[in-house]
Amino acid sequence: xxxxxxxxxxxxxxxxxxxxxxxxxxxxxxxxxxxxxxxxxxxxxxxxxxxxxxxxxxxxxxxxxxxxxxxxxxxxxxxxxxxxxxxxxxxxxxxxxxxxxxxxxxxxxxxxxxxxxxxxxxxxxxxxxxxxxxxxx
Amino acid sequence: xxxxxxxxxxxxxxxxxxxxxxxxxxxxxxxxxxxxxxxxxxxxxxxxxxxxxxxxxxxxxxxxxxxxxxxxxxxxxxxxxxxxxxxxxxxxxxxxxxxxxxxxxxxxxxxxxxxxxxxxxxxxxxxxxxxxxxxxxxxxxxxxxxxxxxxxxxxxxxxxxxxxxxxxxxxxxxxxxxxxxxxxxxxxxxxxxxxxxxxxxxxxxxxxxxxxxxxxxxxxxxxxxxxxxxxxxxxxxxxxxxxxxxxxxxxxxxxxxxxxxxxxxxxxxxxxxxxxxxxxxxxxxxxxxxxxxxxxxxxxxxxxxxxxxxxxxxxxxxxxxxxxxxxxxxxxxxxxxxxxxxxxxxxxxxxxxxxxxxxxxxxxxxxxxxxxxxxxxxxxxxxxxxxxxxxxxxxxxxxxx
Ligand SMILES: Cc1ncc(COP(=O)(O)O)c(C=O)c1O
Numbered sequence: 001x002x003x004x005x006x007x008x009x010x011x012x013x014x015x016x017x018x019x020x021x022x023x024x025x026x027x028x029x030x031x032x033x034x035x036x037x038x039x040x041x042x043x044x045x046x047x048x049x050x051x052x053x054x055x056x057x058x059x060x061x062x063x064x065x066x067x068x069x070x071x072x073x074x075x076x077x078x079x080x081x082x083x084x085x086x087x088x089x090x091x092x093x094x095x096x097x098x099x100x101x102x103x104x105x106x107x108x109x110x111x112x113x114x115x116x117x118x119x120x121x122x123x124x125x126x127x128x129x130x131x132x133x134x135x136x137x
Numbered sequence: 138x139x140x141x142x143x144x145x146x147x148x149x150x151x152x153x154x155x156x157x158x159x160x161x162x163x164x165x166x167x168x169x170x171x172x173x174x175x176x177x178x179x180x181x182x183x184x185x186x187x188x189x190x191x192x193x194x195x196x197x198x199x200x201x202x203x204x205x206x207x208x209x210x211x212x213x214x215x216x217x218x219x220x221x222x223x224x225x226x227x228x229x230x231x232x233x234x235x236x237x238x239x240x241x242x243x244x245x246x247x248x249x250x251x252x253x254x255x256x257x258x259x260x261x262x263x264x265x266x267x268x269x270x271x272x273x274x275x276x277x278x279x280x281x282x283x284x285x286x287x288x289x290x291x292x293x294x295x296x297x298x299x300x301x302x303x304x305x306x307x308x309x310x311x312x313x314x315x316x317x318x319x320x321x322x323x324x325x326x327x328x329x330x331x332x333x334x335x336x337x338x339x340x341x342x343x344x345x346x347x348x349x350x351x352x353x354x355x356x357x358x359x360x361x362x363x364x365x366x367x368x369x370x371x372x373x374x375x376x377x378x379x380x381x382x383x384x385x386x387x388x389x390x391x392x393x394x395x396x397x398x399x400x401x402x403x404x405x406x407x408x409x410x411x412x413x414x415x416x417x418x419x420x421x422x423x424x425x426x427x428x429x430x431x432x433x434x435x436x437x438x439x440x441x442x443x444x445x446x447x448x449x450x451x452x453x454x455x456x457x458x459x460x461x462x463x464x465x466x467x468x469x470x471x472x473x474x475x476x477x478x479x480x481x482x483x484x485x486x487x488x489x490x491x492x493x494x495x496x497x498x499x500x501x502x503x504x505x506x507x508x509x510x511x512x513x514x515x516x517x518x519x520x521x522x523x524x525x526x527x528x529x530x531x532x533x534x535x536x537x538x
Contacts, residue, residue, distance in 0.1 A: 008483040011476070011534050042475055042491050042506045043499070066506065067473035068535075112475065 007119055009039050010066065010103050012137035023079045033127035037119035037121045041111050042066055047073055048119045052127060067112050069105065073115040078102040092117060141167045142515050152485030155520045160303050160333060160464050160511035161489055162355045165419075169358055172418035174201060176411045184410055187386065199410055202417035206365055209420050210331075210350065216373075218366040218403040219413055224253040224353035225333040225379075226366035229403060230328050231257035233377040238294055238360040240266035243295040244289050247272040247280060248501045252494040254330040254351075257263070258297055268292075274501060279457070282317060289321045296327050296504040300334035304493045304509065306311075306439065306456045306464030308338070314347035314533050326372065332356055337435055337462045339428040348372040359419035363412040366403070366482065374401065380405035431514055435463035438512050442521035449528055455502055459492065463512035466493070471526065472535050474508045480531040 031049035038045050044066030051059035060078045065071035080100055081089045097117050098105060105113050142164045147154045150265035156164060164536035174343045176198070182191035183201045207214045220226045238244075243260050250272050262389075270288050275281040280298065282381075294437040296318050311329055318325050328349040334340055336357035342350045349372065368376055368381040378385055378396060387395040387403035423431070439461040446452050469477055474490035481488055489509045492499045499505055508523055 008480060008534070010479060016535065041497060042473075044473075044505060067475040069475070076409065106479070109475070 003035050008049070010105065010109070012103055015072045015094045015101070017104060018075040019068040020063075022065070022071055022075040022135055024075065025063065026081070027063065028059060028061045031061075032131070033123045034066075035119050035123035036117055036128055037122065039066070039111055041108070044070060044112075044115075046070065046115050046119050047125050048056050048074070048078070048116065048125060050061075050123050052086065052131070054056065054127065055087070056083065057081050057089060058083070065116070069101075069109050070112040073097060073101060073113050077116045077120060083118070086127070090124055092120075140515075143167055143170070145515060149485040149487070150483055153483075155516075155523050156494055157510040157512060157516065157520065158487045158489045159513035160306075160356070160493075160509065162334070162361070163358050163513050164515065165415075165421055166358055168358065168422055169367050169415050169418045173360060173415040176313065176414050181251075181411070182409060195410055196416050198417070199408075202413045205417050205420050207437035207451075209340075209424065210335065210367060211343050212367050212519040213370065215399050216367055216370055217366060218404075219360050219363040219408060220351075220366050221409065222353045222355070222364035223251075223330060223351045226349075226364050227330065228257050229260050229366055229376065229379045230326075230349050230351075234261060234295060234378045235265075235377070236419055237271060237375070238265045238267050240265040242294045243270050243290060243292045244268070245270045245285070245293060245298075246271060247274065247275055247298050249279070249305065249495065249498045250297070250304045250395070251330065251332065252298055252496070253332070254328075255335065255497060258295070259393045271497065272298075273341050273411050274357050274498075279305060279307040280314070281461055282291070282310060282313055284519060285314055286317060286321075289318065289325075291322070293318075293325050295490075296325060297326075297330065299330040300340075301331075301462055301464075302495075302498075303335055303464065304455070304466050304498055304507075306333075306461035306466075306511075308334070308460060311345050311347070326375070333462070333464070338432040342367050344371075348375075350475075354416040354419060354430065357419060358422055360409075360412040362409045363416045368400070375536065376403065378402045378405060382406050384408070426514060432462075434514070435512060436460060438516060438518065438521060439463035439465060441518055442510065442512065442524060445456055445525040446528065449525060449532070452528065455504075455507060457492060464509065465511070465518075466507050466509045467522060468504060468507045469532065472531060474506045476535070477508050477528065479526045479532050480534060481524070484523065484527040484530070488524070509535075 028049040032052045034049040036047045045064040047063045049061045062073045065074045144164050164480045174225040182195045184196040185336045203214050203217050207217050273282045301308050327347040331350050333353040348369045350367040354359045382405045385396050385402045443458045453468045455466040478490035490504050
């Protein structure tokens, strides 16, 4: 992004909405997998829990997350993956997350934006280690 | 003040730069930038070795810088070790206790230490099965002499504390603390992390009574990559070099090496000569400014900014109103420090948001991160007012009011 772009443009209405009213901001009773990650920049933590059935994410929840960018990102990601197959979700990239956020992210804040994606990947890896890989057919 | 800081003419996002991250690193005046470029342009050579004119010149300037640094903190030149910063200085001292510390020995630090004065001691204690004793802060006074007195034991070997906190800005009663420790047992080694002290107030290491004192040039108008370890003459023998190699030896044979005498053996490898000479220029400026005067100015503007921020609803101030040395940590209800810092940046205001390399202190304050605005000699009341305005504006972005 243009380094001269003021940060103000990050704080669009939808970001603030997801920050103040995060979706899936709760705990799962019996998660099939969970993972916790820390943003080294600020020490903030995000925990993501998954419930999986037949290779699909049937429920997802998150806790923690500090700044507006990291919380909105967790909220948008969890919203976006519910009901989708593990195989599909594993293909998610950094660009997909940035597309979900739909705001210019300054390089220093990328870590905040991408923490949840990393935590999600770890949660899926843990799930697959425990339950074996999902069948694709 | 006629000093000029070229960077302060910069525009950030079209706005005047208001630089308030001085506790992380200060800006450099033209005099220091010129000293660096003048050295490279006209005197550049390696020191201590060459017999040719340039090398002699460079060595003379290097030696003069060491004398200036010594004078500035009331030490002797042969008590000054150049390092690359406070962190390396503290690591040299911690490393030196590798052989001297035994299982069950105790090292006292405070919960307010910068990681630079925490992690090396924690690691040493882990390796040596020694005990790290972490002093809590007093709610009112910060550093607590009472807590220190209670923590001192027959097993205490080292006490390490910062003279000024990089988060709260408040000063430790360092002289009283040293006296208390000496009275308890004068064989205890005392290290003071002076990274935020030398830049903010007059320092006299001889009067303080510590064995070791560490600081960094870049926090006091000087270049990056230069720091100082003051080591009291009588403590020099207890130090072990951390960096082995060239420039720190008397002689090397296939079977044996004899290290240089005195401070030389701690300055292994080619040194940051230009940086040290730039540091000399920086100290010259601080001497002209007068540290007692600067200390008063920074505390005045610190209280002024504290008062302005305290008028904004939802702002919690972690630094004390008085005696904060222009270092003001704060939180804004409902808004993460990163978001505050990003929004302030759009106004051209540079503040720090995060844990400030002091996670144990964050834990003690019951927060994981906070905002920190830190002032220096070029900051004005106008900057403090801009800070207050921008925090109000950030609140508007988030809460609409
Ligand atoms: C109190 C304190 N101690 C130690 C340090 C570490 O200094 P440096 O990074 O220059 O080694 C700092 C600065 O970050 C500091 O504020």
